[in-house]
Amino acid sequence: MTEKALRLGTRRSKLAMAQxxxxxxxxxxxxxxxxxxxxxxxxxDTSREHLAQxxxxxxxxxxxxxxxxxxxxxxxxxxLKDLPTGQHEGLVVxxxxxxxxxxxxxxxRDARKLxxxxxxxxxxxxxxRRMAQLNAYARAHGVEIETVPIRGNVxxxxxxxxxxxxxxxxLAAAGxxxxxxxxxxxxxxxxxxxxxxxxxxALAVECAxxxxxxIAALAELDEPFTRVAVTAERSLLAALEAGCSAPVGxxxxxxxxxxxxxxxRLRGVVGTTDGSTLVQLSTTGPVPETHEAALALGRExxxxxxxxxxxxxxxxxxx
Numbered sequence: 001m002t003e004k005a006l007r008l009g010t011r012r013s014k015l016a017m018a019q020x021x022x023x024x025x026x027x028x029x030x031x032x033x034x035x036x037x038x039x040x041x042x043x044x045d046t047s048r049e050h051l052a053q054x055x056x057x058x059x060x061x062x063x064x065x066x067x068x069x070x071x072x073x074x075x076x077x078x079x080l081k082d083l084p085t086g087q088h089e090g091l092v093v094x095x096x097x098x099x100x101x102x103x104x105x106x107x108x109r110d111a112r113k114l115x116x117x118x119x120x121x122x123x124x125x126x127x128x129r130r131m132a133q134l135n136a137y138a139r140a141h142g143v144e145i146e147t148v149p150i151r152g153n154v155x156x157x158x159x160x161x162x163x164x165x166x167x168x169x170x171l172a173a174a175g176x177x178x179x180x181x182x183x184x185x186x187x188x189x190x191x192x193x194x195x196x197x198x199x200x201x202a203l204a205v206e207c208a209x210x211x212x213x214x215i216a217a218l219a220e221l222d223e224p225f226t227r228v229a230v231t232a233e234r235s236l237l238a239a240l241e242a243g244c245s246a247p248v249g250x251x252x253x254x255x256x257x258x259x260x261x262x263x264x265r266l267r268g269v270v271g272t273t274d275g276s277t278l279v280q281l282s283t284t285g286p287v288p289e290t291h292e293a294a295l296a297l298g299r300e301x302x303x304x305x306x307x308x309x310x311x312x313x314x315x316x317x318x319x
Contacts, residue, residue, distance in 0.1 A: 004092075005034040006214075009064045009073035012039045013153055018178045019203055020077045021222070022095065023229045026120065027075075027205075038073050040064055068208060074076075075207035075218065080199035080230055085238035088206075094218035095205040096227040100174035102251060104194045104203035106131060106166035106187035107158050113187040118179040119143055121167040124160050128247040128273045130170050133194040135275025136243060148257040154179055170194070175202035194197075195249030198233035202226055220283065225254055225261065228294045235298025238269050240310060247271055261287055268301050270310045279310045 006027065010020035017037065024035040040063050050185060057149045061083055064076040069090055080096065106114050106123075114137070117123070123134060131147040138145045148166060149158055154175060160166040170189070176182045207214050229252035249269040254261045261314055264287045271278035283301050288294035302310075 003033045005036045006031065006075065007038050007073040008035050008212075009040050009067045009076035011060060011064070012041055013176050015154060015175050015179050016077075016079075017152065019079070022178070023077045023203065023205060026097070026146050026220065028222050031217045038067070040067055040073075063168045065206070068206065071208075074214060075205055076209070078204045078206060080202040080204045080234075081197040083199070083204050083206075085234050087120075091206050092205045092209040092215060094207050094215045095221040096223060097203055097205070097231060098223040098224040100177055100197045100201040102196045103173045103191060104189045104196055104200075105176065105185040106168050106170055106189060107161055108186045109161055109164070109183050110310065111186045112168070114168075114189060114193070115187075117143075117145065117167055120146065121150050122165075124148045124157060124166045126151050127170075127197065129197055129249050129269075130194060130273035131273045132247040132275055133249060133256040133269065133272065134170065136271060136278045137193055137275070139275050155180060158184060159204045172200055174194070175238065182198050183316075184269050191251055191267070195251050195267055197231045198237040198248065198250040208218055215293070227286075228291075229253070229264065231291060231294035232264070232266050232298045235295040236302045236305075237298075239302030240270060240300045240305065242266075247273055250298075255284070263287060264297070266297055266301050268305055270305060277309075279305050279308045281308065 008020055008024050010016050020037055022036060028035050060080055064078065065088060067073045068076055108117060125131060125147060126149060150160060154171065157169045157171060161169055173188065176185060205218050207218060208238055208262060232252045233250040237248055238247055247270055250267065252264055252266045255263045255265055263284050265282055265284040267282040268276055269280045281301060281304050285297065288297055
């Protein structure tokens, strides 16, 4: 008798289905059990409003979590950057698999890079974080750009460039990788130009906190360095009291000496969406050995950023 299939809750978008499918395969391998995808429509998928207006954090997550808590699915896969920073009672992130490329990328007409977009270029993005940093970049380099708020899936966004409506769009490298469209990228943005969203490129595999055997099985997919990095990034975000629609970028990367990882550098940025003011700081220290140490690293950098005026740049506080 074959064991009952595990039910994996996923959003219906092409990207969500692709990343959930990859996790399903990995879970099948470690558990020896079949995994079936259960498609769930979330408010963030059906609403046509801009993410900043519908509350940002959690709009793609709530329906999946409700299904988990009701026992309709056994576990769920989220893009980590969509996950609210607070701990959810009754649920646990059992695994953070190895992270994809965290960078943002440009898909532009005529195969252009950010540096050779024409003056007055219209660049589409749904993220205030990207707008703030792109506008700051333009100001620093004396070029005129217009950032245009857009929504929609990868096809829709790239479609704006193909149709000539926009000169370029900025997307996450990880998403394009997962849907097999990375070859359409015309420029990979250095993290020195645009810091990604906290947790960008990483996935969270969540299940009920009382399902000990499933937690143990899913833990096989966990990648410890990815987990401490995203924990520090999300701790920074939480300490700045910002939701995922706030203009905050953060990236923790590991500094290695040959094969040995020596230190972790955490960088953070917060800015006004017009790019006129940015607070950008970084800190480097030993790789955190514990969850608490990773949280502390994020909090410390946030405290320094707040001391330098970050609080006034957040616009509406996330409620």
